[in-house]
Every structure is written in structure tokens, then in C-alpha cells.
Amino acid sequence: MVAFEGVGKRFGPAGEGGFTALADIDLSVARGSITGIIGRSGAGKSTLIRLVNGLEKATTGKVIVDGIEVGGLGEDNLRGLRRQIGMIFQHFNLLSSRTAFDNVALPLEIAGVDKAAIKAKVGPLLDLVGLGDKANRYPSELSGGQKQRVGIARALATDPKLLLSDEATSALDPETTQSILELLKRINAELNLTVLLITHEMEVVKTIASHVAVIDAGRIVEAGRTFDVYANPSHETTRTLLASALNLPQWLRDSIKQVPAAGDRVLVRLVFFGETAFKPLTGRLVAELGSDVNILAGGIEEIGGEPFGSLVVSYSADPAVVARAEQFYAETGLTTEVLGYVA
Incomplete structure (x- = not known):
């Protein structure tokens, strides 16, 4: 048209x-x-x-x-x-x-x-x-x-x-x-x-x-x-616009850093759609990383008639922990986005 x-x-x-x-x-x-x-x-x-x-x-x-x-x-x-x-x-x-x-x-x-x-x-x-x-x-x-x-x-x-x-x-x-x-x-x-x-x-x-x-x-x-x-x-502008729809508490948004300091935690958005929408991947992530995982925000909705869910979690930014998490994401096909780091 x-x-x-x-x-x-x-x-x-x-x-x-x-x-x-x-x-x-x-x-x-x-x-x-x-x-x-x-x-x-x-x-x-x-x-x-x-x-x-x-x-x-x-x-x-x-x-x-x-x-x-x-x-x-x-x-x-x-x-x-x-x-x-x-x-x-x-x-x-x-x-x-x-x-x-x-x-x-x-x-x-x-x-x-x-x-x-x-x-x-x-x-x-x-x-x-x-x-x-x-x-x-x-x-x-x-x-x-x-x-x-x-x-x-x-x-x-x-x-x-x-x-x-x-x-x-x-x-x-x-x-x-x-x-x-x-x-x-x-x-x-x-x-x-x-x-x-x-x-x-x-x-x-x-x-x-x-x-x-x-x-x-x-x-x-x-x-x-x-x-x-x-x-x-795929673009930073899109990610910024999406961040406003995540319903993160303002104090958390204000505390996000792009460069981690010693002892900081990484803030990650997990996206569930297609096959991953129906798998208990959050529980498996906790089992993989231990009780260090915190769930900070999340929701389930429908976009274009398809199920869509997202969770914002944090865990230690220690390179060994991050590597284990990234391997888990690769094995399960879970889509993720690093939002930044928090103290």
C-alpha cells in the first residue's frame, strides 16, 4: 500500500x-x-x-x-x-x-x-x-x-x-x-x-x-x-525502547551500569517464545547456577497471536558464572539480552 x-x-x-x-x-x-x-x-x-x-x-x-x-x-x-x-x-x-x-x-x-x-x-x-x-x-x-x-x-x-x-x-x-x-x-x-x-x-x-x-x-x-x-x-535504539516496557522499578533502572565493577551482578533479559515458551528453563537455569539467581521482573503475553514471555534476572558477574550461563543459553536455544550490571 x-x-x-x-x-x-x-x-x-x-x-x-x-x-x-x-x-x-x-x-x-x-x-x-x-x-x-x-x-x-x-x-x-x-x-x-x-x-x-x-x-x-x-x-x-x-x-x-x-x-x-x-x-x-x-x-x-x-x-x-x-x-x-x-x-x-x-x-x-x-x-x-x-x-x-x-x-x-x-x-x-x-x-x-x-x-x-x-x-x-x-x-x-x-x-x-x-x-x-x-x-x-x-x-x-x-x-x-x-x-x-x-x-x-x-x-x-x-x-x-x-x-x-x-x-x-x-x-x-x-x-x-x-x-x-x-x-x-x-x-x-x-x-x-x-x-x-x-x-x-x-x-x-x-x-x-x-x-x-x-x-x-x-x-x-x-x-x-x-x-x-x-x-x-538488533539495534540499541530498539533495546532502549523495549527497556521502557519491561516494568523495571525506577530504582533498578537508575542503578544499571554498562561497565561492571568488582562484585557486581549481571542483569539479563530472558525471552521465551516458540518452543522455549513451554519449557521449564528458568528452573533449569537456577539449578545450573545455584540459588544465586534472582528474578526481578517478568510477564507472559501474546504478540501477533504468538505466546511471548520475558524475565529479567540477575546473577554474579563472575566470568565463570557468566560462562556457565551462556553455555546453558546456547544449549537450550534461549534468547537473552544483557541489560547491564548492578551492584
Whole structure:
């Protein structure tokens, strides 16, 4: 549905005084998928997504949406393409003077659709997002989650093939975030709608995305199936983002060192998936290393329909102990990641 081919974006003049926001972006978004683009603030996420609907133009390379190169379109054709691309925003961007019904109707009015057709379209959309009884409410009378549902209904009004989500849940509380993500998953499945979302929250990607791309300093540093990236991150940026989802106590995070001192303990993340998800490997690790093993955090969940578990353990950083542990990991096929060292 979307392809970025050697895409770069620069703001300002070439050379000194300009700023390169994106460089050498190669990425494909499969039709019908939910693909997440994750990165820290300032990594280039918003710029990347704005290239898809032509709100920004690529400086180099091509952005292709459903076979059409966005950068080669004139204004009239670009308007036509934008009707095929819905977008939802972090702060909803509803018009305060219009009811929920009228906010959803707005893109249809702009497209010149007659009133009877608008009424026939907007009602079912509000029902789809669970707000059929809120049609005549104004944004000031709605909660944050309800406003975002109106925004989603509005984005669907022109029957788009692609839905862009720009940090759509970051202004919402966790419970509301979960309900919005479930709604997006249902829309993706029922309408076969491709969803491209940007976020800085690994929890959002893990919950909803089938595929993920990690962006750092304007470059894609890692991409693939969400499960594969989550289970075996290859880039430091990905590992840092994942660390925030491990639910480690703050005091423990603050005490992690990258270089051990005498007597320190190594902090290791053990990842269980596939065959290893059903084996009693933690008990065998304790038997191998003795009672020195401490379990500090852990959980079991499902990512992309596959079982996934992780444990954070610590044990002596003594080279002999570490060697025994690494041999155990090699023999059992257990995926591990050294997070650092603690006193």
C-alpha cells in the first residue's frame, strides 16, 4: 500500500543552516496490515507520515501510495489521493462549533456530497465507533476517548484505503488507549483498511501492530514483524525502547551500569517464545547456577497471536558464572539480552 524508496527530507538550505529530518528511508507497508513506526521525540516520525499524504514533499526519493507517486501529483490529483487517506491526530483536531455529526460530515461536505447521502453515511460511522447516541453533542461535551472516536469516524468518511495515525493515543489514559486500539484493530479487520501509525510507546506497537519500523535520527534502524523485533531486537535504539516496557522499578533502572565493577551482578533479559515458551528453563537455569539467581521482573503475553514471555534476572558477574550461563543459553536455544550490571 505504501512504499518509501530512498526517501530523504531536508528543511532549509543545503549545507550549513539546513536540517536533515530523514535520510535513505526504504520501507514497505503491506496492504491490509497495521504497521507501527516507533521512535523517540524528534526522530522523524511525524515528518515521515506527513510525506504519505503530501503535507510534506520528499527532498529525495519516492513515496508511493497504492501505486501512485505522491511527489509527482499536482494539487488537484493530490486532493483526490488525500480522499483515499484518512488521518487521526493526537489532539483530535475537531471543530468546537460543530457537533459530532457535523465534524464527521465535514470532509463529505467539502467533497460536495449531498445532504441525504451525508446523513446516510455519517450515522453508520458514528455507530461503528460506538457514538451513535452522541451525534448531537459538541466536542466540549465529550471525553477524550469519545473525541478520538469522532476523529476516527471523520477519517473514515471518504472510504479511505489507508488510515494514518499520528500519536493518536498519547493524550489518552491507559484504559481509553486500550479501547481506541481495539477499535482500530476491529476497523482494520472489518474494512480491510491499511493502518500506518506513529508512536513513541512500545506498548501501543505491541498491542496493535503486525509490523514495526524503528526510526532514530531520521533513519530506519530496524524493521520487521513486531514479534520478531520484540523478541530479538538488533539495534540499541530498539533495546532502549523495549527497556521502557519491561516494568523495571525506577530504582533498578537508575542503578544499571554498562561497565561492571568488582562484585557486581549481571542483569539479563530472558525471552521465551516458540518452543522455549513451554519449557521449564528458568528452573533449569537456577539449578545450573545455584540459588544465586534472582528474578526481578517478568510477564507472559501474546504478540501477533504468538505466546511471548520475558524475565529479567540477575546473577554474579563472575566470568565463570557468566560462562556457565551462556553455555546453558546456547544449549537450550534461549534468547537473552544483557541489560547491564548492578551492584
